[in-house]
Amino acid sequence: MRKRLKELYPDPHLELEFTEPFQLLIAAILAAQESDKKINTVGKEFFKKFGTPQKVVNASLEEIEKVLSSVNFYRRKARLIKRCCEVLLEKFRGKIPTSIEEMVKLPGVGRKTANMVLGGAFGLPALIMDRHVLRVSHRLGLTAEKNPDKAEKELEKVTEPQWRTEISLLLMNHGKRICLARNPVCEKCPLCDLCPSCKTGI
DSSP states (O other): OHHHHHHHOSSOOOSSOOSSHHHHHHHHHHTTTSOHHHHHHHHHHHHHHOOSHHHHHHSOHHHHHHHHTTSTTHHHHHHHHHHHHHHHHHHHTTOOOSSHHHHTTSTTOOHHHHHHHHHHTTOOOOOOOOHHHHHHHHHHTSOOOOSHHHHHHHHHHHSOGGGHHHHHHHHHHHHHHTSOSSSOOGGGOTTGGGOHHHHHOO
């Protein structure tokens, strides 16, 4: 599976733009129910003004909301980001933790976001269970779990640690380009002979 998808997506990567772990953490929080394209645009202005946890904490909530005003649920996200940065400074001296157990202690950070940062920014083994990965995993029969956290545990059983981040990114790319939520393009899928959904019809 991995080899076939790698031929289709030779350079799988996150579409969120970032230059260091803090930027990916904030972008991932903002990306909930919003497009990566929008977050990349808003992120440029956000990080120009609030490029460190300390700058976020020093800013007023109103200042943060103003920059994020075009993002869905921007008021809630602004509060989460400000509180997240407060905890980063209080508990981690402003450094992004590199374990999922510590990452999920940050406000606004669940396992999906934590794995995204660990895998995308630090290159650590991580299964990023976003909606695309979950959908493709279901169709391929890799898991029947609807809960992302439970599905992550299922995928851990069938993936080797060193490939988990790459597999996540490959499935993510595939879900965005071919294995679409509506009208998947099965005739272009290199996994059709392995996929129960392709064989039986979705």
